[in-house]
Amino acid sequence: MTTQTSSKAQGLSGFVQDWSADKEAFQVPWGKAMMWIFLLSDTFVFGCFLIGYMVVRISAVDPWPPATDVFALTIAGQSIPLVLIAIMTFILITSSGTMAMAVNYGYRKNRHKAAWLMLLTAFLGLTFVGMQAFEWTKLIEDGVRPWENPWGAAQFGAVFFMVTGFHGLHVSIGVIYLTIVAIKVLRGHYEKKGYEIVEITGLYWHFVDLVWVFIFAFFYLW
Amino acid sequence: MTAQEHHAPQSFWTKYIWSQDHKVIAIQYSLTAIFVGLVALVLSTLMRLQLGFPGSFDFIDASAYYQYVTMHGMIMVVYLLTAIFLGGFGNYLIPLMVGARDMVFPFVNMLSYWFYLLAVVVLLASFFVTGGPTGAGWTLYPPQAILPGTPGSDWGIILMLVSLGIFIIAATMGGLNYVTTVLQARTRGMTMMRMPLTIWGIFMATILALLAFPALFVSAIMMLFDKLLGTSFFMPAILSMGEQMGHEGGSPILFQHLFWFFGHPEVYIVALPAFGIVSDLISTHARKNIFGYRMMVWAIVVIGVLSFVVWAHHMYVSGMNPYFGYFFATTTLIIAVPTAIKVYNWVLTLWQGNIRMSVPMLFALGFVSTFTIGGLTGLFLGNVVVDLPLSDTYFVVAHFHMVMGVSPVLVIFGAIYHWYPKMSGKMLHEGMGKFHFWATFLGTYAIFFPMHYLGVLGVPRRYYAYENYDFIPDSAKDLNAFITIAAIFVALAQLVFLFNLAWSYFKGKESGPNPWEATTLEWQTETTPPGHGNWGETVPVCHRWAYDYSVPGYEQDYLPQNYPEEAKV
Numbered sequence: 001m002t003t004q005t006s007s008k009a010q011g012l013s014g015f016v017q018d019w020s021a022d023k024e025a026f027q028v029p030w031g032k033a034m035m036w037i038f039l040l041s042d043t044f045v046f047g048c049f050l051i052g053y054m055v056v057r058i059s060a061v062d063p064w065p066p067a068t069d070v071f072a073l074t075i076a077g078q079s080i081p082l083v084l085i086a087i088m089t090f091i092l093i094t095s096s097g098t099m100a101m102a103v104n105y106g107y108r109k110n111r112h113k114a115a116w117l118m119l120l121t122a123f124l125g126l127t128f129v130g131m132q133a134f135e136w137t138k139l140i141e142d143g144v145r146p147w148e149n150p151w152g153a154a155q156f157g158a159v160f161f162m163v164t165g166f167h168g169l170h171v172s173i174g175v176i177y178l179t180i181v182a183i184k185v186l187r188g189h190y191e192k193k194g195y196e197i198v199e200i201t202g203l204y205w206h207f208v209d210l211v212w213v214f215i216f217a218f219f220y221l222w
Numbered sequence: 223m224t225a226q227e228h229h230a231p232q233s234f235w236t237k238y239i240w241s242q243d244h245k246v247i248a249i250q251y252s253l254t255a256i257f258v259g260l261v262a263l264v265l266s267t268l269m270r271l272q273l274g275f276p277g278s279f280d281f282i283d284a285s286a287y288y289q290y291v292t293m294h295g296m297i298m299v300v301y302l303l304t305a306i307f308l309g310g311f312g313n314y315l316i317p318l319m320v321g322a323r324d325m326v327f328p329f330v331n332m333l334s335y336w337f338y339l340l341a342v343v344v345l346l347a348s349f350f351v352t353g354g355p356t357g358a359g360w361t362l363y364p365p366q367a368i369l370p371g372t373p374g375s376d377w378g379i380i381l382m383l384v385s386l387g388i389f390i391i392a393a394t395m396g397g398l399n400y401v402t403t404v405l406q407a408r409t410r411g412m413t414m415m416r417m418p419l420t421i422w423g424i425f426m427a428t429i430l431a432l433l434a435f436p437a438l439f440v441s442a443i444m445m446l447f448d449k450l451l452g453t454s455f456f457m458p459a460i461l462s463m464g465e466q467m468g469h470e471g472g473s474p475i476l477f478q479h480l481f482w483f484f485g486h487p488e489v490y491i492v493a494l495p496a497f498g499i500v501s502d503l504i505s506t507h508a509r510k511n512i513f514g515y516r517m518m519v520w521a522i523v524v525i526g527v528l529s530f531v532v533w534a535h536h537m538y539v540s541g542m543n544p545y546f547g548y549f550f551a552t553t554t555l556i557i558a559v560p561t562a563i564k565v566y567n568w569v570l571t572l573w574q575g576n577i578r579m580s581v582p583m584l585f586a587l588g589f590v591s592t593f594t595i596g597g598l599t600g601l602f603l604g605n606v607v608v609d610l611p612l613s614d615t616y617f618v619v620a621h622f623h624m625v626m627g628v629s630p631v632l633v634i635f636g637a638i639y640h641w642y643p644k645m646s647g648k649m650l651h652e653g654m655g656k657f658h659f660w661a662t663f664l665g666t667y668a669i670f671f672p673m674h675y676l677g678v679l680g681v682p683r684r685y686y687a688y689e690n691y692d693f694i695p696d697s698a699k700d701l702n703a704f705i706t707i708a709a710i711f712v713a714l715a716q717l718v719f720l721f722n723l724a725w726s727y728f729k730g731k732e733s734g735p736n737p738w739e740a741t742t743l744e745w746q747t748e749t750t751p752p753g754h755g756n757w758g759e760t761v762p763v764c765h766r767w768a769y770d771y772s773v774p775g776y777e778q779d780y781l782p783q784n785y786p787e788e789a790k791v
Contacts, residue, residue: 158453
């Protein structure tokens with residue numbers, strides 16, 4: 001598609017010119033545009049989950065279980081609040097870093113490094129899911145169920161398992177997605193097409209990480 | 223694989239069954255949607271039998287009646303109207319009208335259809351499980367939706383929620399394709415402000431779908447948790463049939479907010495494509511450019527945006543802070559402004575046009591009439607104080623059937639008569655078409671217009687029987703019998719339409735590539751019906767807007783969008 005306008009206007013008129021011009025609305029590959037739109041839709045999904053959580057928490061009749069006690073691990077006889085979740089968050093944020101490096105190497109056409117960094121990202125994601133499974137197991141052993149828990153409002157277990165479960169599902173899908181794309185990258189499948197796919201995969205991954213930051217804040221710090 | 227790649231000849235299976243061609247997917251979507259629509263039509267006729275002649279039909283007991291109401295509503299709104307406008311017309315028309323060879327990701331597009339079909343199968347399966355389908359009403363309000371006493375509270379509600387979840391996944395996969403295709407895959411010269419209004423309507427409706435369905439998705443998951451795991455998202459402490467249920471502290475109002483945050487944009491997911499299509503039908507068959515194209519586009523955009531901030535007008539009787547009622551009433555009434563602009567512009571397009579009373583035009587005119595009536599009653603219901611006495615009466619039933627039942631369906635019929643020649647190469651039979659129009663148009667008025675009076679009398683909706691209510695006069699019974707007879711007549715008239723679809727496919731008149739002498743690109747394809755890949759060697763280049771009808775100085779009264787600028791006769 002050709003661009004008719006060579007002069008780039010600024011501000012509002014530039015915005016209007018962009019949208020009314022004879023060209024693609026976004027100067028990006030189709031897959032990337034589609035991923036952005038999907039993530040916008042997915043934002044609404046998580047937004048509804050989190051708003052639902054807040055409403056449920058506010059309207060619950062029993063007191064909400066205190067996060068510092070519920071999410072504490074006893075290590076060497078000491079109860080340390082939020083230690084597991086801190087490690088999990090650190091791992092997930094780190095995986096965003098390795099993902100960004102993979103994108104960089106992809107665009108440099110260094111496909112081996114890109115692929116291995118993607119696999120490392122997937123591995124970190126898998127670690128996160130594994131630790132989440134551990135956390136769930138521990139909470140279930142402590143008596144937390146979707147319909148009850150020993151400390152207070154029954155809704156705590158319900159929203160906790162639902163929202164972290166839905167996020168964990170996203171991470172798991174991301175791990176599979178990353179692995180498939182990484183193997184294809186490794187095989188040179190994208191030599192001709194270009195490595196935008198690495199960035200598109202990365203967009204999804206960063207989104208999942210960003211969502212986690214919100215879940216972390218609303219579930220563990222509130 | 224993206225649409226730029228090969229469009230080679232294919233075997234029967236890849237061509238018609240596992241097809242990635244947007245046109246085949248569109249027809250698959252449409253046929254499936256029409257099929258479930260017929261199921262819902264039969265359900266509505268059964269409901270009317272009970273209402274018109276109470277107690278005459280043994281097999282319609284109260285439970286069955288509520289199941290018919292629920293399934294009729296849900297199927298019509300989601301599985302017929304949404305699916306056929308976006309999955310059917312969206313799929314067929316977007317690539318052809320913007321001059322693309324296919325959707326941007328044909329494989330995802332194909333998946334969208336198969337998920338939709340799965341959703342339909344799961345939904346229909348609920349007719350065959352213990353307890354039957356859910357009878358909770360299409361809004362599925364908790365707590366009653368999942369408590370014993372409501373029909374289908376065992377399996378019906380579960381299958382309904384699962385089916386909705388699958389449908390939303392399908393709609394998302396399709397919707398991403400439609401939006402990306404419109405934004406990124408337009409042909410040269412096809413700027414956003416040259417797109418036919420059909421595309422604008424479908425485009426905006428798809429954006430609404432992508433942003434509104436998440437709320438339904440989340441509420442479906444939460445209600446499944448309440449049902450299957452015994453959580454209490456939407457369930458307060460409750461006594462059911464003398465027993466204390468295990469629920470405590472949930473908020474039924476939360477469900478209503480989530481549901482209507484989806485539910486109100488859903489109205490416009492159905493209405494905006496209808497607005498767009500009807501604009502093109504009127505312009506084409508009146509041989510006149512659409513009046514106020516830019517205003518029409520902006521009206522579509524503004525209505526789309528506003529539709530996200532009006533949802534609680536469905537909840538006036540649920541109770542809310544009076545200031546919220548004030549806010550939602552105001553936003554609701556503001557929507558009347560862009561909507562009125564559209565109606566005026568349709569009428570002004572007709573003004574002094576060279577109107578051809580073809581079947582699509584008849585349906586388009588019918589739409590303007592029913593939509594105006596339905597829109598005006600919306601003004602009553604949007605006001606809190608007027609809504610309160612009218613809420614949950616037949617006035618509401620009359621309102622939403624006129625505005626989002628009959629009106630979009632008339633547009634769907636008009637659109638099928640209009641585009642059937644492109645899909646099949648044959649014209650639909652005109653005589654049968656005209657009978658179909660008059661029977662449907664007058665028949666639906668006969669059904670829904672009297673309901674306004676029933677509503678003003680205070681006849682409540684969703685009741686199985688109306689015995690022993692002193693405030694309901696006997697005349698209401700006669701009116702109900704009349705409505706039922708009209709409903710049976712309209713339902714039977716649809717058989718003529720179905721027969722016409724089949725008959726014309728084999729025996730219909732050859733249509734040629736452009737029977738309506740229309741300007742938009744889908745009529746300028748090399749072959750009719752268009753082959754896989756739509757265009758021949760080169761994609762068309764767009765030189766003008768979609769509404770160059772009766773331009774002075776030219777021999778023919780229409781200039782196709784790919785008609786070169788300089789080649790003046």
